[in-house]
Amino acid sequence: MQPVSPPPGSTGTFLLLLLLLPPLLLVPWALVARRRRGRRTPPLSLLVVAGSVHFIFAGGHTTEILRLLSCLSESYSPRCYILADSDKMSEAKIRSFEQKRAERFSNSQFTLDRIPRSREVRQSWTSSVLTTAYSILYSLPLTYKLKPDLVEESQILREQHHNQILCNGPGTCVPVCISALLLGLLGMKRAIIVYVESICRVETLSLSGKILYYFSDYFIVQWPALKEKYPKSVYLGRIV
Amino acid sequence: MKSVFVTVGTTSFDELIAAVSSPAAEQVLRSRGCRQLVLQIGRGSLQPAPQHGPAFVREVFRFKESLAEDLRSAELVISHAGAGSCLETLEEGKPLLVVINEKLMDNHQLELARQLHKDGHVLYCNCSTLVETLQSMDLSALKPFPPGQPEKFALFLDKVVGFE
Numbered sequence: 001m002q003p004v005s006p007p008p009g010s011t012g013t014f015l016l017l018l019l020l021l022p023p024l025l026l027v028p029w030a031l032v033a034r035r036r037r038g039r040r041t042p043p044l045s046l047l048v049v050a051g052s053v054h055f056i057f058a059g060g061h062t063t064e065i066l067r068l069l070s071c072l073s074e075s076y077s078p079r080c081y082i083l084a085d086s087d088k089m090s091e092a093k094i095r096s097f098e099q100k101r102a103e104r105f106s107n108s109q110f111t112l113d114r115i116p117r118s119r120e121v122r123q124s125w126t127s128s129v130l131t132t133a134y135s136i137l138y139s140l141p142l143t144y145k146l147k148p149d150l151v152e153e154s155q156i157l158r159e160q161h162h163n164q165i166l167c168n169g170p171g172t173c174v175p176v177c178i179s180a181l182l183l184g185l186l187g188m189k190r191a192i193i194v195y196v197e198s199i200c201r202v203e204t205l206s207l208s209g210k211i212l213y214y215f216s217d218y219f220i221v222q223w224p225a226l227k228e229k230y231p232k233s234v235y236l237g238r239i240v
Numbered sequence: 241m242k243s244v245f246v247t248v249g250t251t252s253f254d255e256l257i258a259a260v261s262s263p264a265a266e267q268v269l270r271s272r273g274c275r276q277l278v279l280q281i282g283r284g285s286l287q288p289a290p291q292h293g294p295a296f297v298r299e300v301f302r303f304k305e306s307l308a309e310d311l312r313s314a315e316l317v318i319s320h321a322g323a324g325s326c327l328e329t330l331e332e333g334k335p336l337l338v339v340i341n342e343k344l345m346d347n348h349q350l351e352l353a354r355q356l357h358k359d360g361h362v363l364y365c366n367c368s369t370l371v372e373t374l375q376s377m378d379l380s381a382l383k384p385f386p387p388g389q390p391e392k393f394a395l396f397l398d399k400v401v402g403f404e
Contacts, residue, residue: 071394075403149401192400199388200323202351218400220393223355236396238388 046076047148047180047191062090064198064240066097078109080146082139082176084117111146115139115175135175143179148191173208181215196220197233199240205230241379243276244269245314247307249322252284255367256339260318261288261298268374270296278310308332316379318370321353330361330385337363337377339370361385 048065069079079098083090094112102108116135173195180191195216197209202223205213213219219233227235246260257279259265269277278299281287291298304310311317311332318337319325321344329336338353357364360383365373 067388068390068393071390072397073394073403076397194397194400196393198323199327200349200352202355204348204351206348218396220396222388234396236389236392238386239390239393240388 045078045080045146045148046072047080047082047143047146047176062093065196066093067240068196069097074105074107077105077107078111080111080113080148082142083112083114085114086117087114113142113146115142132175136179139175139179140182143176143183143191147183148180174211177212177215192217194218194220196239197222197226199223199238201226203229241269241273241315243278243314244274244316244318245278245280245307245310246318247280247310247325248282248284248320249325250282250303251320251322252282253320253339253341254284254286255341256318256320256370257281257284257286257288259339259367259370262371264371265374266296268371272374274316278314280304280307280310321350323349323352326353326356326362330356331387333384335363335379335382336361337365337373340364340366342366356385359383 048069069076081094083094091112094110098108098110115138116131177193177195180193184191193212193216195209195212195218197205197220199222201209201221203225205221205226209219213230213232219230220239221227221230221233221235222238222240224235227233246256248256260277261279266277275295276297276299279288279301281300281302283302288298288300290300307328311329311334314334316337317329317334318339319329321338321340326336326338338357340350340353344350353362353364356362360381363373363377363379363382
């Protein structure tokens with residue numbers, strides 16, 4: 001039988017709100033900061049937040065995001081990848097992708113870092129808030145060190161695991177995004193945040209998507225039904 | 241339709257494995273020319289016995305590093321509604337029958353399978369209608385699934401950052 005994952009407890013929701021409140025209050029500031037942004041000249045460093053999937057298939061999030069990167073010109077360099085520390089499958093995929101890219105472009109550069117995942121599969125909502133706060137703290141020096149011009153994220157795709165229904169959750173991209181936003185607000189580095197919702201999301205956003213809809217500069221969806229529901233989003237057709 | 245590959249991804253879906261290895265399903269599959277049935281059963285507790293008869297072969301395994309080889313050699317793929325399974329099968333250009341696990345009706349993964357069915361790219365049934373679907377299905381009516389266009393994303397990003 002399939003136990004349903006527990007609904008968010010009221011304490012958990014409260015703590016989550018508390019955690020999200022400072023960035024929420026700073027949103028108008030971020031909007032002003034966005035206006036001041038001018039043209040960029042190449043090269044441009046790109047921060048890529050990859051996620052893990054439990055698929056034995058090569059499908060899923062990291063494959064999706066590497067497909068997006070495959071068409072980017074050599075101006076997007078270096079590419080700094082951030083993975084969850086529990087992600088075992090993505091690194092090999094990224095390394096093989098970068099190896100092919102290095103054959104095409106002589107000046108190709110990339111880095112790879114890991115952060116604690118903010119929410120593990122089946123983790124309770126209350127403790128998720130604490131681990132999310134920890135990942136944000138951990139992400140801050142990293143985003144500061146990398147100082148990306150552009151942050152690109154995509155939904156972390158979760159699979160049903162051990163016979164239990166899982167919900168999508170802010171795994172790696174929410175903490176990185178929030179810390180990038182905070183750095184921007186502190187005036188250290190204002191990165192453009194581009195969120196790409198997974199192809200799997202046809203009518204509803206993932207939890208990461210629901211949060212980052214408000215914090216990203218560009219929010220890309222891949223199905224028209226989502227574009228209708230979320231007017232700020234950008235629909236370019238199917239891009240993976 | 242000589243070779244049929246059944247996959248449940250990392251999940252368990254005993255009802256599908258039971259339905260597709262039932263005598264009724266095997267009879268329909270054989271009548272449609274199937275000589276080889278490969279079952280990837282994941283975490284399922286039901287593990288049908290392999291068969292190695294001269295006219296019909298049934299292989300059973302739980303997991304593999306990559307299912308690409310099995311997808312490539314199949315002429316029909318029967319899959320759970322997992323997004324990874326569906327997309328990888330369609331990218332291989334294989335006809336796909338998605339079997340819905342009705343115990344997981346509110347699972348978001350169904351969104352994609354439903355949409356792919358609406359757009360005519362996959363066949364869609366549940367465990368109780370599997371046999372009749374296998375009997376009546378017309379694989380030639382399925383529409384090919386065009387590849388996505390990451391170049392549109394690259395153009396968009398170039399515009400965003402001001403590259404020409």
